[in-house]
Amino acid sequence: MSKMLMIYPDRCTGCQNCTLACSVFHDGEFRPHTSRIQVTTWESEGFSMPTTCQQCEDAPCVAVCPTGAMHDDLTMNRVAWDEVKCIGCRMCTLACPFGAVVFETGRRRIIKCDLCDGKPECVTFCPAKALDYVEETDSARDRKKAVAVEFKKTFEEVK
Amino acid sequence: MYGWIGRYLRIDLGSGTVRKEVITPDLARKYLGGRGLGTHFMMTEVDPKVDPLSPQNKLIFAAGPLCGTNAPSASHYDVISKGPLNGTIAASSSGGLFGPMLKYAGYDMIILEGKSAKPVYLWICDDVVEIRDAAEIWGKTVPETTEAIRSATDEEASVACIGPAGERLVLFANVMNECGRAAGRSGVGAVMGSKNLKAIAVRGTGAVRVPDPKAFREAVVKASAKIKANSVGGKGLKNYGTDVLVNILNELGGLPTRNFLDGYFPTADKVGGESLAKQLLIRPRGCYACIISCGRATKVTNPKFAGQGEGPEYETAWAFGPDCGIDDLDAVTKANYICNDYGMDTITMGSSVACAMNLFENGVITTKDTDGIALNFGDAEAMVELVRKTAEGEGFGKKLALGSYRMAESYGHPEYSMTCKKQEMPAYDPRAIQGIGLNFATGNRGGCHVRGYTISPEVLGQPVKLDPRVTEGKPALDITFQDLTAALDSSGMCLFTTFGLGAEDLAELLSAATGLNITTEEFMKIGARIWNLERLFNLKAGLSALDDKLPERLTKEPILTGPSKGLVNRIDEMLPEYYKLRGWDSAGIPTKNTLADLGL
Numbered sequence: 001m002s003k004m005l006m007i008y009p010d011r012c013t014g015c016q017n018c019t020l021a022c023s024v025f026h027d028g029e030f031r032p033h034t035s036r037i038q039v040t041t042w043e044s045e046g047f048s049m050p051t052t053c054q055q056c057e058d059a060p061c062v063a064v065c066p067t068g069a070m071h072d073d074l075t076m077n078r079v080a081w082d083e084v085k086c087i088g089c090r091m092c093t094l095a096c097p098f099g100a101v102v103f104e105t106g107r108r109r110i111i112k113c114d115l116c117d118g119k120p121e122c123v124t125f126c127p128a129k130a131l132d133y134v135e136e137t138d139s140a141r142d143r144k145k146a147v148a149v150e151f152k153k154t155f156e157e158v159k
Numbered sequence: 160m161y162g163w164i165g166r167y168l169r170i171d172l173g174s175g176t177v178r179k180e181v182i183t184p185d186l187a188r189k190y191l192g193g194r195g196l197g198t199h200f201m202m203t204e205v206d207p208k209v210d211p212l213s214p215q216n217k218l219i220f221a222a223g224p225l226c227g228t229n230a231p232s233a234s235h236y237d238v239i240s241k242g243p244l245n246g247t248i249a250a251s252s253s254g255g256l257f258g259p260m261l262k263y264a265g266y267d268m269i270i271l272e273g274k275s276a277k278p279v280y281l282w283i284c285d286d287v288v289e290i291r292d293a294a295e296i297w298g299k300t301v302p303e304t305t306e307a308i309r310s311a312t313d314e315e316a317s318v319a320c321i322g323p324a325g326e327r328l329v330l331f332a333n334v335m336n337e338c339g340r341a342a343g344r345s346g347v348g349a350v351m352g353s354k355n356l357k358a359i360a361v362r363g364t365g366a367v368r369v370p371d372p373k374a375f376r377e378a379v380v381k382a383s384a385k386i387k388a389n390s391v392g393g394k395g396l397k398n399y400g401t402d403v404l405v406n407i408l409n410e411l412g413g414l415p416t417r418n419f420l421d422g423y424f425p426t427a428d429k430v431g432g433e434s435l436a437k438q439l440l441i442r443p444r445g446c447y448a449c450i451i452s453c454g455r456a457t458k459v460t461n462p463k464f465a466g467q468g469e470g471p472e473y474e475t476a477w478a479f480g481p482d483c484g485i486d487d488l489d490a491v492t493k494a495n496y497i498c499n500d501y502g503m504d505t506i507t508m509g510s511s512v513a514c515a516m517n518l519f520e521n522g523v524i525t526t527k528d529t530d531g532i533a534l535n536f537g538d539a540e541a542m543v544e545l546v547r548k549t550a551e552g553e554g555f556g557k558k559l560a561l562g563s564y565r566m567a568e569s570y571g572h573p574e575y576s577m578t579c580k581k582q583e584m585p586a587y588d589p590r591a592i593q594g595i596g597l598n599f600a601t602g603n604r605g606g607c608h609v610r611g612y613t614i615s616p617e618v619l620g621q622p623v624k625l626d627p628r629v630t631e632g633k634p635a636l637d638i639t640f641q642d643l644t645a646a647l648d649s650s651g652m653c654l655f656t657t658f659g660l661g662a663e664d665l666a667e668l669l670s671a672a673t674g675l676n677i678t679t680e681e682f683m684k685i686g687a688r689i690w691n692l693e694r695l696f697n698l699k700a701g702l703s704a705l706d707d708k709l710p711e712r713l714t715k716e717p718i719l720t721g722p723s724k725g726l727v728n729r730i731d732e733m734l735p736e737y738y739k740l741r742g743w744d745s746a747g748i749p750t751k752n753t754l755a756d757l758g759l
Contacts, residue, residue, distance in 0.1 A: 013452045015445030016256075020229035024372050030228050031366035033263065043338045044302055044468060046441050046456020125229065127387075127450035128443075 002077045005113070005120060005131065006139045007050050012130035014041045014048035018122035025121040026111075034104055036113040037122050037131075050131060052122075053100040053113035055079050061092035061101050061112075070101075070110075076118060081110050161370045162224035162673035163187050164267045168288060170281070172354050173214065173273030177288045182267055188675060189758065192223035192267055194250040195649035195689040197239030200270060201248060202692055207699035211243035211346075212328060212353040214274035220319070220359065221268040222258035223651025227367035228375070230668050231383045232653035234258055234447035241700070242345030243353075244330045244507065244562050245581035247604050248696040249345035252648055253319075254446030257336040260317040263363025275355040280320070282312050283361040293357040298323060300500040301335045304358055313362045320358030321348040322502025327552045328352050329560040331507035335499065339454070339469025340446060343504045345582065345604050370674035378671040383450055385659040391619060392658030396453040397443050399432030401473035404586070405481075406431045411618060411627065412723030413591030414477065415584075417484045417536045418513040419577045419712055422588040423721025430480035430488050435471070439492060444469070451655050457492060464493035464543065471495040471505070474608070477586035478509020479546075483516060484536030491539075494546045501550035507562050510583035512545050514563035515555075517575050524570055530554040580605030580706050589713050589730075591723035592617050594625075594633035597733045600707050601637065603693035609654055611640035621658060630729050634737035642686030649689060688757040691741075691749050695759070704747035707734060 019035035027034065037052035055078045056062075061070045062079060069085035070092050081092075088108060092101045101112045113120075115133075123133045132142075165187070169178045182196070190196040197219040209215045218240045225233035236258030242249030261269070264285050278293040296307050305318040317336060325332035325348035332348030333341045342348075351357075369375040387393040395403045408414040409427040416424040428434060435455065444454030458467040464487075471479070471492055479491040498505045512534075518524045519534035526533060530548070532541050532555070548556030558566045563576040563583055577584055582605025589596025594613035602610045613636055615621040625636070643662050647654060650669055666682040669675075697706075713728045738745060742753030749759075 010442065013443055013445035013449065013454070015449045015452070016447055017229060017450065020448060023366075024229065024369075024376070027366075028372045029366040029368045031263070031364075033364040043305075046444055046454075046469070127383075127445070128452065 002136050003133050004055065004077070004136045004139055005052065005115065005123070006134050008130045008132070008142070009047070009049045011128045012039070012048040012050060013128045014039060015127065017125045017127060018050055018131060021121040021125035025116060034111055036100075036111055051098060051100065053079065054098055055113070055115070060095035060097065064091040064095040066091065076115065078115050079112070080114065081112060083109065086110060160184060160187065160673070161368055162228070162669070163192065164262055164265055164367070166266055167268035167270065168266050168283070169270045169272070170288070170290070171272045172275040172279065172290070172356060175290050177290070187224070189685070190689065191646065191649035191669075191685055192226070193221045193235065193237040193649040193651060194239060194252070194645065195685065196268060197221040197237055197250060198248060198689060198692050198696065201239055201241065202696055205241065207241065207696050208701065209241060211241045211246060211350060214354070216241050216350060216353075218271040218347070218350050218354060218356075219268060220261065220271075222261050223649055225668060225672050226651035227259040227262040228369060228672055229448050230379055230652065230672065231386055232446065232449040232451055232656050233651045234449065235648065235651050235653055236261065237648060238334050238342040238347040240347050240350045242347060242604060243328070243349045244346040245605050246700055247345070247580055247582075247702065248693045248700075249347055249604050250648065251333065251342035251344050251347045252609070253334070253336055253340045253342040254449070254653055255337040255340035256317040256447045257319045257361065258651060259367075259447050260361045260363050262367050263365050264361050265363065265365050269359065271354060271356065274353065278355050278357055280308060280356065280358040280360065283359065284313065285362075285364055296357055297326060301502055302338050302500060305338050308358055308360045312360050316360040316362045318358055318360045320502070321351045322500060323552070324501045324503045324550055324560075325349055325352035326357070327560070329503055329549065330562050330565070331504040332502050333504050335502050339444075339499060341499070341504070344506065344607060346504075348502050369672050371671070375671045378668050382656075382660055382664050382668055385664065386450060386656055387659070389621070389659035391621060392451055392655060396451050396655060396658070399436050400443070400453050400455045402430075402432035402435050402455070402471060402476045404432070404473040405476060406433065407618065408587065410722065411591055412718060412721035413588040413618065413627070414481055415577070415586060415588045416481045418482060418510075418517040418575070419588065419710070420517070421720055422591050422718035422723050424481035424484075424486070426486040427481055429486040430476045430491050432473070434488055435476070438488060446653065449653065451653070453655060459489050459492050461489040464489040466493055466496040468496045468499055470499065474585045475505035475509065478506050478513070479542060482509055482513040482586070483542050485539050485542055487539040490543050494543050497543070497546050497550050503550060506585050507583045508546060508549065508559070510577055511559045511563040511566060512542050514567055514575050514577065515545065515559065518567060518570060518572065523572050523575070528555060528570075574711060577710055577712070578606050579709060580702065582606045587614055588718065588723070589709055589728040590718050590726045592627040593630045593728060593733070594627070594636055596709055596713065596728040596730055597633055597737060598637050598641070600709050600730055600734070601641075601737060603690065603697060609644065611637050611644055612654065612657070613637060613640050615657065622661065628726065630732040634733050634740050637737060638740055641690050642683050644686070645689040646682050646686035649685070684757065688759060691754065691757055691759060694749060698748060707747060
């Protein structure tokens with residue numbers, strides 16, 4: 001089964017538990033600055049949007065990588081990065097349309113989401129179910145249902 | 160050190176010098192951080208008799224050891240100073256991003272000294288610390304200031320700032336961070352204003368470390384599960400915010416109404432959390448690392464009171480609502496938005512309006528005093544107008560800016576002020592709930608619910624249900640809650656985690672974060688140490704046992720209607736025992752043995 005990371009910004013409370021869980025899982029310290037998932041918040045509107053690697057099928061970061069360090073990992077349904085092959089050219093950072101591939105100054109490495117090898121910590125620690133790790137074809141089920149519930153309400157009012 | 164960074168900033172605003180100093184492991188273990196550590200520095204460096212708004216007072220921003228980790232809802236920092244509202248030791252707690260960011264930048268605490276000759280703000284980005292000119296942002300509201308500073312520094316910066324109220328030294332001005340979170344009480348924002356410090360902006364790219372991330376993860380998962388399983392911490396607060404309490408307190412007959420003339424408000428439901436969720440709520444919000452999400456992103460579309468922002472919390476909804484005899488949720492929320500934008504404590508603001516309405520209805524003040532506004536209980540428009548006048552420093556608003564005690568005193572009737580130690584009591588009627596009355600009276604910063612929230616057992620049945628009407632056993636209960644809260648505040652946790660967590664769980668989280676073996680007993684003793692230290696500060700500032708009291712209205716005038724009709728608070732049955740259990744003499748002074756036992 002192929003799974004994907006689903007994001008529901010309408011449920012996000014802006015708490016950043018995802019960035020904390022990500023950084024401590026990967027680096028053993030709480031350093032959200034280098035988290036693979038980031039959250040942008042509009043405080044006055046009470047809105048937050050988590051963003052991370054979309055694990056694209058036809059990924060620009062893979063396409064531009066001159067050494068094959070950035071590559072498709074079909075077994076895990078993700079785009080993976082091979083530290084040994086990487087020459088640190090940062091082309092992947094330039095190419096990613098989501099800003100989800102970052103070159104970290106301190107440790108001279110690429111940081112991007114690896115889905116925690118199939119059990120994303122950000123999903124485990126999200127208290128609002130704003131993040132979910134679901135089978136791809138079922139990924140939009142919750143949203144479909146939400147629309148159906150709204151439609152049902154309206155339908156019952158007008159019938 | 161794990162948990163702590165072990166370093167703090169000392170900034171002299173007068174000379175502009177910035178020093179980076181070390182926190183020793185012994186001191187960190189003795190006071191943890193936040194409120195405890197800040198109070199220690201206040202006690203050792205500041206004369207408790209100092210004028211709170213003079214350059215000799217200090218202003219301390221301090222985070223706790225759990226701040227910056229993913230311990231559930233561990234985002235809290237405290238602003239510690241001598242408070243101008245009532246001259247007691249002030250420690251105001253706030254959540255949001257500021258505390259964790261300060262630690263990621265590499266500091267547990269900032270001590271601010273002296274006074275800048277002109278308006279400035281601080282920009283802290285890891286090792287870089289700059290005192291910058293604030294001429295262009297002086298006078299701006301909290302959201303304007305936050306935006307202006309972010310565009311001048313970094314859009315990811317956390318900004319803790321004062322609004323125009325803090326600049327004008329409104330005695331209950333607060334410090335706001337992330338626009339909607341407040342270090343709300345005691346007027347710490349006025350201290351910041353008196354130092355000509357508009358804001359502190361901080362961005363950190365560093366880390367907070369724990370000794371064993373896997374073991375820490377286990378402790379976090381365990382603690383989180385307990386909070387999620389709790390009916391209040393896991394459900395009530397997320398669905399309805401803290402405002403869920405309106406109906407609960409009203410059904411008990413413990414919702415102070417019309418400046419505490421009564422304890423029951425028939426239409427309270429209109430300003431309760433359920434109504435808020437139905438009418439104004441956009442979505443629940445969480446502070447940094449929060450799993451509870453009691454924050455309320457709201458929007459008022461009613462053109463008369465239109466706006467958008469954060470709140471109201473329970474205390475706010477009560478202060479602008481039932482305490483003023485008002486059941487208009489739009490007006491209540493608008494008053495909240497004004498306070499957030501201008502940087503004022505909603506509890507003291509609302510309670511001061513209620514006091515003014517009481518004075519007006521009893522003929523003590525007239526429209527001559529109030530700029531022509533008739534101040535009757537229930538008048539929502541008049542309430543919002545008074546809040547605006549206070550925020551903008553206009554006419555009668557200048558009187559309200561002194562808080563209810565000084566205002567009522569200036570008309571010769573301080574007894575109308577519903578305060579303990581000159582700070583307004585929050586939304587729990589001590590006549591219906593005995594233990595909280597003792598807590599208000601003995602509170603080290605005056606009337607306050609977050610110093611010992613005995614409402615948990617007395618009303619909510621957490622962790623066990625106790626009868627709110629009895630006084631027996633309440634002194635011991637108050638002491639336990641006061642000590643627990645002092646240690647919790649100092650560790651960086653949010654008080655609401657106690658809906659699910661006890662001292663044992665908190666000590667376990669602290670131990671996992673710091674690598675020290677902090678037992679439940681040590682945790683509670685740290686709390687008692689902090690409480691006694693605060694007491695010593697207040698005694699040296701000139702307060703005494705005479706200040707450990709409730710307004711006469713609560714001990715002599717019974718609640719008029721509702722389920723608690725006829726009740727008064729019986730503090731005299733509790734206070735002597737409280738002193739005794741605290742190890743204080745009959746004058747409320749800690750004995751030598753008590754202090755020695757606590758290492759003070």
